[in-house]
Amino acid sequence: MVESKIRVLVAKPGLDGHDRGAKVIARAFRDAGFEVIYTGLRQTPEQIVAAAIQEDVDVVAISLLSGAHNTLMPKIVNLLKEKGAGDKLVIGGGVIPDDDIPGLKAAGIAEVFTPGTPTSVPIEFIKANVKK
Amino acid sequence: MAIARLITKAENEDPEATIALRQLYPKTGRAFLVGITGPPGSGKSTLTDKLVKELRKRNKTVGVIAVDPSSPFTGGAILGDRIRMSDLALDEGVFIRSMGTRGSLGGLSQASHAAIKILDAAGFDYILIETVGVGQSEIDIVKTADTTVVVTVPGLGDDIQAIKAGIMEIGDIFVVNKADRDGADRVVIELSQMLELNQNMGEWFPPILKTVASRNEGIIQLVEKIDAHKDFLNSSGELIIRRKERISNEIFNLILKRVSVEIMRKLAEDNWENELAEILEKRKNPYDVIDRVIKELLQ
Numbered sequence: 365m366v367e368s369k370i371r372v373l374v375a376k377p378g379l380d381g382h383d384r385g386a387k388v389i390a391r392a393f394r395d396a397g398f399e400v401i402y403t404g405l406r407q408t409p410e411q412i413v414a415a416a417i418q419e420d421v422d423v424v425a426i427s428l429l430s431g432a433h434n435t436l437m438p439k440i441v442n443l444l445k446e447k448g449a450g451d452k453l454v455i456g457g458g459v460i461p462d463d464d465i466p467g468l469k470a471a472g473i474a475e476v477f478t479p480g481t482p483t484s485v486p487i488e489f490i491k492a493n494v495k496k
Numbered sequence: 497m498a499i500a501r502l503i504t505k506a507e508n509e510d511p512e513a514t515i516a517l518r519q520l521y522p523k524t525g526r527a528f529l530v531g532i533t534g535p536p537g538s539g540k541s542t543l544t545d546k547l548v549k550e551l552r553k554r555n556k557t558v559g560v561i562a563v564d565p566s567s568p569f570t571g572g573a574i575l576g577d578r579i580r581m582s583d584l585a586l587d588e589g590v591f592i593r594s595m596g597t598r599g600s601l602g603g604l605s606q607a608s609h610a611a612i613k614i615l616d617a618a619g620f621d622y623i624l625i626e627t628v629g630v631g632q633s634e635i636d637i638v639k640t641a642d643t644t645v646v647v648t649v650p651g652l653g654d655d656i657q658a659i660k661a662g663i664m665e666i667g668d669i670f671v672v673n674k675a676d677r678d679g680a681d682r683v684v685i686e687l688s689q690m691l692e693l694n695q696n697m698g699e700w701f702p703p704i705l706k707t708v709a710s711r712n713e714g715i716i717q718l719v720e721k722i723d724a725h726k727d728f729l730n731s732s733g734e735l736i737i738r739r740k741e742r743i744s745n746e747i748f749n750l751i752l753k754r755v756s757v758e759i760m761r762k763l764a765e766d767n768w769e770n771e772l773a774e775i776l777e778k779r780k781n782p783y784d785v786i787d788r789v790i791k792e793l794l795q
């Protein structure tokens with residue numbers, strides 16, 4: 365057996381039209397040795413979950429700027445559970461007020477990274493928390 | 497085991513995958529394999545997306561394997577082909593898997609061959625395999641696919657020379673995508689002149705099609721040519737020849753891989769470090785060592 369690679373889906377749900385942050389994190393993940401599946405802008409939670417399952421990723425990293433995090437992030441977690449893929453690590457990033465973070469964590473988002481967090485932080489978090 | 501997880505196990509060379517593949521083998525061979533290769537940015541993923549949609553209209557199920565290069569330094573990869581295929585995510589008759597080359601020299605890793613078998617055994621009618629056409633990977637794709645579609649675009653300049661050198665022989669169908677741009681007709685003429693020069697042309701003369709994948713133009717014609725080539729392969733007996741060659745290659749590579757693991761293990765046991773030192777000091781001749789190792793191995 366070879367060392368298994370960590371596969372991460374970088375998902376960009378919501379309606380906001382730019383993905384600079386998602387691309388920066390995708391490149392940082394690649395440089396950390398992860399295989400990053402990037403699905404592009406404006407994905408619905410259903411599309412994200414279907415892709416996560418077919419790609420059999422270990423991690424779903426949701427990048428959000430639009431402010432819809434309180435609905436979209438938990439929705440993705442719930443859909444994953446419904447489809448029997450509740451074992452995937454779900455993390456979130458973007459402009460998310462501190463007050464919302466406890467609620468997101470209670471909804472099953474393992475960790476939330478706000479702007480200004482060095483990319484090494486989510487990378488280390490993934491390495492520490494993916495069950496291999 | 498679910499398709500997605502099984503492909504992961506094959507990628508990680510998990511022994512469970514070998515067991516599963518052994519069981520799946522009798523169910524393979526039904527799917528028609530179409531390779532789509534060409535330079536980065538030529539529109540392969542966009543074309544794949546549109547091809548899938550046209551095949552779905554014809555009630556065919558489709559598996560897609562999209563291979564992108566892994567970084568040779570970190571082993572990581574950004575696999576972005578799904579960006580062009582997001583409408584397909586919710587279609588139950590479509591399965592898309594992105595794969596990194598993971599250090600395989602030829603662009604298609606052993607795991608991609610395994611993934612093809614897994615999708616084939618799962619019953620998909622067509623399997624589309626997208627690979628970036630740089631150097632050796634084009635050769636790989638032709639060893640793997642039943643029909644190889646070579647994609648090019650206007651404005652590549654001297655790259656057409658590279659195409660000439662590498663892939664004129666392997667294309668069953670040539671696509672000049674981005675035909676909305678200037679120069680598409682010139683590329684068609686250049687390609688057809690090159691094809692006419694090609695001596696080892698068999699009974700199938702590769703057609704050259706213009707497409708505008710982003711506007712879904714030329715896609716029906718492309719599907720028709722793929723099916724025409726499929727019919728040709730069947731009626732001429734060429735399909736059997738190609739598949740025989742493919743399985744021969746695959747078996748050979750798998751044997752080679754297992755044997756090379758054995759050799760490394762044996763050398764490690766055989767006091768290899770000391771032997772290397774002796775070779776460097778000219779107290780032993782490497783050619784003698786090679787002869788000895790092979791002799792012992794074949795016993």
Ligand SMILES: Nc1nc2c(ncn2[C@@H]2O[C@H](COP(=O)(O)OP(=O)(O)O)[C@@H](O)[C@H]2O)c(=O)[nH]1
Pocket residue numbers: 534535536537538539540541542543577580673674675676677707708709710711
């Ligand atoms: N003008 C034009 N652009 C296209 C066409 N087909 C694809 N593209 C664009 O070319 C870019 C690269 O396409 P993609 O399918 O990702 O190429 P790949 O790297 O070969 O898979 C994207 O921005 C597409 O929208 C086309 O026929 N005409």
Ligand SMILES: [Mg+2]
Pocket residue numbers: 540541542576577626
């Ligand atoms: Mg592509």
